[in-house]
Amino acid sequence: MSLAFQLSEDQKLLQSSAHRFAQDEILPIAKEADRVGEIPRALIDKAYDLGLINLVIAEESGGSGLSNLDGVLVIEELAWGCAGVTTTIVANDLALIPIQLAGSAEQKKRYIADVVGAKQLVSFCLSEPGAGSDVAGIKTRLTKVSGGYRLTGAKQWITNGGLAAQYTVFATLDPALKHKGLTAVVVPAGAEGVSHGHHEDKLGQRGSNTTTVNFDEVFVSDEQRLGGEGEGFKIAMRTLDMTRPFTAMIAVGIARRAAECALGYAQERKQFGKAIAEFQGIQFMLADAYTNIDAARLLTLRSAWLADQGQPNSLESSMAKRFAADMAMQVTIDAIQIYGGYGYTKDYPVEKLMRDAKLMQIYEGTSQIQRVVIARELMK
Amino acid sequence: MKKILVPIKRVPDYEVKLKVAPSGESVITDGIKWIVNPFDEIAVEEALRLKERGNECEIVVVSIGPEGASEQLRTALAMGADSAILVKCESAVDSHVAHEILAQLYSQDTYSLVIMGKQSIDSDANQTGQLLAAKLGLPQATFASKLELKSDWSEVQVTREVDGGLETLSVSLPAVVTTDLRLNEPRYPSLPGIVKAKKKPLNIVEASSLGVDLTPRIKIRKLETPAVRKAGVKLGSVVELVDKLRDEAKVL
Numbered sequence: 001m002s003l004a005f006q007l008s009e010d011q012k013l014l015q016s017s018a019h020r021f022a023q024d025e026i027l028p029i030a031k032e033a034d035r036v037g038e039i040p041r042a043l044i045d046k047a048y049d050l051g052l053i054n055l056v057i058a059e060e061s062g063g064s065g066l067s068n069l070d071g072v073l074v075i076e077e078l079a080w081g082c083a084g085v086t087t088t089i090v091a092n093d094l095a096l097i098p099i100q101l102a103g104s105a106e107q108k109k110r111y112i113a114d115v116v117g118a119k120q121l122v123s124f125c126l127s128e129p130g131a132g133s134d135v136a137g138i139k140t141r142l143t144k145v146s147g148g149y150r151l152t153g154a155k156q157w158i159t160n161g162g163l164a165a166q167y168t169v170f171a172t173l174d175p176a177l178k179h180k181g182l183t184a185v186v187v188p189a190g191a192e193g194v195s196h197g198h199h200e201d202k203l204g205q206r207g208s209n210t211t212t213v214n215f216d217e218v219f220v221s222d223e224q225r226l227g228g229e230g231e232g233f234k235i236a237m238r239t240l241d242m243t244r245p246f247t248a249m250i251a252v253g254i255a256r257r258a259a260e261c262a263l264g265y266a267q268e269r270k271q272f273g274k275a276i277a278e279f280q281g282i283q284f285m286l287a288d289a290y291t292n293i294d295a296a297r298l299l300t301l302r303s304a305w306l307a308d309q310g311q312p313n314s315l316e317s318s319m320a321k322r323f324a325a326d327m328a329m330q331v332t333i334d335a336i337q338i339y340g341g342y343g344y345t346k347d348y349p350v351e352k353l354m355r356d357a358k359l360m361q362i363y364e365g366t367s368q369i370q371r372v373v374i375a376r377e378l379m380k
Numbered sequence: 381m382k383k384i385l386v387p388i389k390r391v392p393d394y395e396v397k398l399k400v401a402p403s404g405e406s407v408i409t410d411g412i413k414w415i416v417n418p419f420d421e422i423a424v425e426e427a428l429r430l431k432e433r434g435n436e437c438e439i440v441v442v443s444i445g446p447e448g449a450s451e452q453l454r455t456a457l458a459m460g461a462d463s464a465i466l467v468k469c470e471s472a473v474d475s476h477v478a479h480e481i482l483a484q485l486y487s488q489d490t491y492s493l494v495i496m497g498k499q500s501i502d503s504d505a506n507q508t509g510q511l512l513a514a515k516l517g518l519p520q521a522t523f524a525s526k527l528e529l530k531s532d533w534s535e536v537q538v539t540r541e542v543d544g545g546l547e548t549l550s551v552s553l554p555a556v557v558t559t560d561l562r563l564n565e566p567r568y569p570s571l572p573g574i575v576k577a578k579k580k581p582l583n584i585v586e587a588s589s590l591g592v593d594l595t596p597r598i599k600i601r602k603l604e605t606p607a608v609r610k611a612g613v614k615l616g617s618v619v620e621l622v623d624k625l626r627d628e629a630k631v632l
Contacts, residue, residue: 017574
């Protein structure tokens with residue numbers, strides 16, 4: 001297989017359609033969504049109508065059936081519009097991929113097709129107040145009862161937590177078993193004993209809904225379990241290997257928008273009688289930004305492509321996510337620098353982008369954990 | 381099955397800052413982004429809406445241009461058109477050549493309606509629809525802002541925006557209708573639509589095989605970019621503003 005850097009006709013079309021949606025629908029609401037901490041439901045419905053949600057979920061389950069590579073092309077465009085909106089959208093893929101990977105035909109119908117058909121949002125519940133990077137330290141417990149389990153525990157930082165119709169939950173049969181005890185179950189939001197906390201007042205990506213989700217003696221039948229007991233860790237890791245390129249591409253989208261804004265501003269803003277873009281101090285920041293965005297995009301495309309080929313991509317996707325997240329932080333900080341005092345105000349777009357970028361270094365594996373994974377892969 | 385023919389043109393994206401080629405007779409198109417002419421996109425949307433209102437038909441989109449124009453045809457297919465024809469033509473196409481080719485294509489099949497943009501946003505000639513109707517001897521209704529099709533496909537009622545109001549015409553079918561900006565808001569191609577479009581037929585016809593004279597009647601002599609707007613001045617007071625308006629701009 002040779003290298004090819006040319007997008008196909010269809011890929012270009014996916015990209016331009018997603019870009020138009022970002023330009024015409026997302027961008028106009030992004031600032032207000034950031035201010036009030038809420039995305040209009042109408043926008044989610046429109047995204048649903050266009051198949052921009054459940055990107056890599058199979059067509060027979062009602063998803064758009066895109067490859068991971070095509071999916072990330074779409075995600076870059078959406079994130080260019082607003083990262084908070086994109087996180088909301090991608091959260092659906094994140095919650096449904098474990099079911100697609102490990103669910104039975106009946107589970108795929110009930111927990112994917114029915115949910116997608118009703119245009120619902122869903123959540124992936126892995127993190128806990130005491131278990132972030134340390135996934136094996138999960139305390140949410142599945143206790144065996146007749147016909148199934150009782151699920152008890154609290155999940156933290158759950159995207160769409162307050163809006164979801166269904167949760168994909170990772171819990172342990174016994175904390176002493178560490179990752180070998182982890183088991184994945186699907187829980188409808190309406191089940192008795194399920195509740196969610198208040199919407200977190202976040203620094204960035206404020207439009208995306210983030211809450212705690214609590215499970216209090218929730219009955220979970222055997223039919224709600226994905227795969228076998230103790231297979232949860234494997235399911236979660238396989239899911240995150242698939243979605244890590246998505247997260248990396250959100251960072252690329254944020255950075256691209258920041259760089260485009262900064263380039264435009266630098267060519268307009270005059271000091272000392274000329275556009276500030278004529279000064280090398282500014283040029284170097286812009287040159288580095290565009291170079292690093294491209295590098296991050298290429299790393300990300302490769303890691304998504306590997307996933308499509310069914311090849312291991314933990315190393316490559318961790319490299320992509322780590323590089324893209326740190327890159328987005330630097331690019332957005334530099335974008336503010338180029339805007340000077342104006343960039344520090346909410347009248348200009350770049351401060352939001354910097355706040356949105358910060359989350360990229362934290363969620364779905366911090367930049368530090370990505371480095372740990374990279375090093376571990378190197379020393380295998 | 382009734383057929384609607386929707387000619388679409390590939391034009392440079394309106395967000396692209398075009399540069400005039402050194403010859404001064406064309407613009408540099410290397411590496412620029414191309415789109416479906418927005419008026420033609422409205423035409424595609426209107427055809428889709430006619431079909432969705434229960435008027436069973438096949439929507440055929442056609443474009444004249446280089447091989448790359450198949451991208452714009454795919455866009456129309458992804459929006460929901462049924463099949464596409466690319467008339468491959470590497471040389472320049474003006475309204476005259478375009479209408480000759482379209483007339484030839486029209487006569488190769490049985491179409492009940494032709495819907496197309498009133499003009500393209502690159503050459504802005506606004507005459508291909510009119511020329512086509514004249515050549516084929518069909519009624520025409522230009523600048524449509526509303527379109528209603530009689531369920532037996534005998535006629536179409538077209539509301540046009542004219543100076544000082546609206547004019548409504550009934551034209552018998554087949555006919556040529558050209559679309560104005562306010563006819564509708566075109567949909568975006570949905571992701572499943574894009575995936576489905578892959579399987580729809582896109583036939584390629586060589587322009588030279590149609591027996592049409594491909595010599596353009598219009599020669600572009602010179603292209604110029606618009607004059608750069610001069611920077612404004614900041615004034616310190618209203619008095620100064622009034623002075624300038626009176627003494628320099630002489631508008632008061």
